Amino acid sequence: MELFQLNGKHAVVTGGGSGIGQAIAQVFAAQGATVHIIELNAAAAMATLETIEQKGGKADVYACNVSDQAEVIKAMQAIGSIDILVNCAGIAHVGKLENTSEFDFDRVYSVNVKGTYNCMLAAIPQIRKQGGGVILNIASIASSVGITDRFAYSMSKGAVLTMTLSVARDYLSEHIRCNCVSPARVHTPFVDGFIAKNYPGQETEMFDKLSHSQPIGRMAKPEEVAWLALYLCSDQASFITGADYPIDGGFIRLNN
Template sequence: MFSLEGKSALVTGSGSGIGRAIAQAYANQGATVWVADINLEGAEETVALITETGAKAHAVTLNITDAAAIDTVIQTIVDEAGSLDILVNNAGISHIGTVLETTEDDWDRIMEVNCKGLFFCSKAAVKQMLNQEPKGGVIVNMASLGSLLAVYDRFLYCASKGAVLQMTKCLALDHVKDNIRCNCICPARVHTPFVDGYLEKNYPGQEKEMFEKLSEYQPIGRMGKPEEIAALAVYLASDEAAFVTGSAYNIDGGVLAI
C-alpha cells in the first residue's frame, strides 16, 4: 500500500522541516523527488539524506515567486522523468501580529510566497498534468490549522493560509474531470526550524517556556513531528487516495476536538 514507485514528485520548500520529511517519505515509497528550495544548501542536505538510503532525489534552487523559474524546473523534471506526477506546495513563511501590527510590506511579502507562489506552482503543474499521457496528477498543499480557525496574533498568516484552503478546493473542483486531485493538510504546531526561528526571534531568553506553552496548545501535550505530517502527505499522493479530492485534513493533536 501507498507505493509511489515510478512517480516523479516536486516538493517546494523541502530544504527544511516538513518539506524535507515529505521528500524523504516520498523517496522512501519509490518516487523520484525534486527537492526545491530557495536555499540550495538545505535542498542538498535533504538530497544527501535521501540518496544515502539508496533512494532517488535531485536538488534544485527555486524561488516559488518566480514563474519562469518554476516552468524551468518542471521542464527539467519532464525531460528526465517523462511526467510530473505529484506537486507538494509546501514552501511557506510565517508572520506574527494583529491587524494593527501588520504593515503593507508584511502583507506583500507573506502573500507573495504563501499565496502567489502556490498559485504559480499550481498553474504550471496543472498545465503540465493536462498535457501529459496519461493525463493527470496529484497536488498536496500545506495549509494550516490557521486556515480553519483564528489564532491569536496571526492575522496575516491565517489570511494567507485561509486562501490556500480555498485555492485547494477550487482547483480540485475545476479539474476533477481531468484526473487531477488536490487536497490540503492543516497541521497544528509542528516542531521544525520554522518554530525554533520564531521563538528565537520573538522570545529571546524565554524559548524554553514558550516552547512548552506552544506544546500545551495541542491537547495531546506536544507539537507534531514532521514525519507525522509526511505520512499523511504520502497517503494523499498515493493511488489509495484516488477518491479523495478537495479535502482539508486536520492533523492537530486534538485541537479541533475541543
C-alpha cells in the same frame, strides 16, 4: 498488496530543504518516488538530497523562488514528467492587522499564495501529460479557526484552502486530485528560531507552553505530517479530492 508505494512516480516538493517539506521529500523517496526538490535555499535542499541518496533514494534539486512565475515555469518544464506536486514552501508572520505592514503582508502573500498558485499553474500541464495526478497543498489550522497575532499568515492559508477546493473542482474531469492538510504547531527549526528570538532565556518554558496549546499535549513531528501526505498522494487515496485534513492534535475540535 504494497500500500502507499510511489514506485515510478515523479513527485515535486517545494520547500524541501527543511521542516515539513524536508520530511515529505524523504518519506516520498523512501516509498519509491523520484523527488524533485524546489527550494530557495539551495544548500538546504542539497542536504535533503544527500540524505535521500544515502538511503538509496532518487532526488534532484532546483533552486527556485516560488514567487517568481518565470522561474517556477522553467523549473517545472525542466523536471518534465510530474505525477505529484506538494506545495510546502511558505513563510510565517506574527502580528495582528494593525501591526502588519504592507511590506510584510505582500511578502507573505507572494510566497504562500502566489507561490502556491505559480506552482500549480506550472505543474498542471505536466501532470496532464501523465493522464492525471495529485496536488497536495500545505494549509494550516489558521485557515479554519482564529489564531491570535496571525493576520497575514491566516489570510494566506485561507487562500491556500480555497484554491485547493477550486482546483479540485475544475480538474475532476482530467483526473487531477487536489487536497490540502492543515497542521497545528509542528516542531521545526522555525519554531526553535522563533522561540530563541522572542523569548531568550525562556526557551524551555515557552516550548512547553506552545506544545500544550494542542490538546494532545505536544507539537507534531514533521514526519507525522509526511505520512499523511504520503497517504493522500498514494493510489490508495484515489477517491479523495477537494478535502482538507487537519492534523492538529485535537486543536480545532477539542480546544475549548
